[in-house]
Amino acid sequence: MAKKNDDFFVEKKAWSIVKDELFGCYFKPYVSKILHTHRPLVYVDCFAGKGKFEDGNDGSPLIALKIIDECLLNTTMQNAQIEATFIDLNYADDLQENLKSYPKARIISGKYENNINSILRKKDNCNVFLYIDPYGIKALQCSFFDDFAKGKFNTIELLINMNSFGFIREACHALGTTFDDKFLFDDLVEYEPTKMDASEKSIKELNEIAGGDYWQKIIEAYKKGEIDGYSAEAQFAEQYCLRLGKSYTYVLNMPLRIKRGQRPKYRLIHATNHRDGCLLMVDNIYNRWESLQEIQSGGQLALWSENFDNQITDENDIEEKTIEHFSQCINWTSLHDALAIFFMKHGPICSTGDVKKILKKFEKDGRIEILRNPKTTDQGRPAVFMSEGKGKTVSVRWIG
Ligand SMILES: C[S@@+](CC[C@H](N)C(=O)[O-])C[C@H]1O[C@@H](n2cnc3c(N)ncnc32)[C@H](O)[C@@H]1O
Structure with missing residues (x-):
């Protein structure tokens, strides 16, 4: 109108x-x-x-x-x-x-x-x-x-x-x-x-x-x-x-x-x-x-919890999308580059932290390799960080 x-x-x-x-x-x-x-x-x-x-x-x-x-x-x-x-x-x-x-x-x-x-x-x-x-x-x-x-x-x-x-x-x-x-x-x-x-x-x-x-x-x-x-x-x-x-x-x-x-x-x-x-x-x-959601009276506002067909985007869905996307990283790929492309494809369906959490689980299960630079913390322990910048890099490679 x-x-x-x-x-x-x-x-x-x-x-x-x-x-x-x-x-x-x-x-x-x-x-x-x-x-x-x-x-x-x-x-x-x-x-x-x-x-x-x-x-x-x-x-x-x-x-x-x-x-x-x-x-x-x-x-x-x-x-x-x-x-x-x-x-x-x-x-x-x-x-x-x-x-x-x-x-x-x-x-x-x-x-x-x-x-x-x-x-x-x-x-x-x-x-x-x-x-x-x-x-x-x-x-x-x-x-x-x-x-x-x-x-x-x-x-x-x-x-x-x-x-x-x-x-x-x-x-x-x-x-x-x-x-x-x-x-x-x-x-x-x-x-x-x-x-x-x-x-x-x-x-x-x-x-x-x-x-x-x-x-x-x-x-x-x-x-x-x-x-x-x-x-x-x-x-x-x-x-x-x-x-x-x-x-x-x-x-x-x-x-x-x-x-x-x-x-x-x-x-x-x-x-x-x-x-x-x-x-x-x-x-x-x-x-x-x-x-x-609270802005619209009655809490009726929903932005991205539902996809185009009004289906709820749940954890399984995000995990499936993560597999589909990261399984294409068969060569070493910068984690942030891969994440940016993931969200360009799907929109902000979750936080970057949600995807990183799934990737860490895959790392533990041996489905993905994660290369961190520096490899160790100041105390000499293996690094576990998942963010790039300030002299740190993270690369990922899919194993399967
Ligand atoms: C949607 S309103 C902006 C609202 C503002 N962002 C806010 O949140 O308060 C669009 C504004 O663009 C102005 N406008 C229309 N055509 C324009 C143009 N060609 N260049 C600059 N401003 C224009 C209108 O006067 C109007 O104030």
Whole structure:
């Protein structure tokens, strides 16, 4: 259901609370870790909104600024530098007012598309984090994301809220068909929904958003009745992530549900070239989702405990997936590399610790070899660690 834009900031709805919670639960550990690179952090909220909702709840800008302040206060790093920029096309004045206790925050009135390149200019060797939370899909040109990946940054991460059902609906219009699930779109409550028609112009725009024309085959299959609209959305999201994968090595596809037992309504997509950023995202998102169940009144919110068919993802399922994935590591493989690929394939269905626990059991049973460097602890005992970094490496090799 389309709503007037201004309504969005009157009261913070469950859906926005979930989005911002997930953003915050990653951003905090991200900031504290990234400061250890001794390089500046350039944070940009590309569709910032008003900063604060009229019911007093913080929007993404205040959430980010509070986290930044807390991290700067607690870090042991000397001269930590963080530059935070907030872009909004309609609400720069509200941002000025609501962020006035953060004089260093930079506010830009205008379009993300017109401003992002100048913000990122001369930011070589910095760590860049872009939060991309638009209403619709129109501003999400894939070529921009490709260009960001080519920047000479120390690291780059994108967190994108993608209304993939909105994409499918408009892709259907562009190819002369329809997909309309009243229940789904009513529940989603869209502001400024993107509208496309059956024209070459719309097809071109959708190609630009998707970063190719692969979506057309999906819609053609839907048109022929070979797949339903929900499979079309899932296939699109999968292929979109593969497409982002041309520029970013690690892309996580996180389907979000609003209510237990429902199909995903939205995709949160995390793209980075930084392997440990991907794993940090998995752990923080997974650990957070349980408490998010309380956000929706009646504890109705479920994010990843159920798969697409609403089956519960249980320990056996995770063990089976671990065997299926790690049995392909017939040569020595970095544990963190293998884990990142596991979660790209399956989404954050569990924590990295859950998979590591299963691998340790396999190590004991002689099904997998684990090579740790250093091999022994300071006391000379065999090392048992399962995390890489800070001079430690872990490699795995499947035996069978
Ligand atoms: C979903 S809201 C952002 C909400 C915000 N992340 C929060 O949690 O408070 C999307 C915002 O994008 C703004 N907007 C729309 N088109 C834009 C564009 N092309 N560039 C920048 N901002 C835009 C709208 O004014 C709106 O405030």
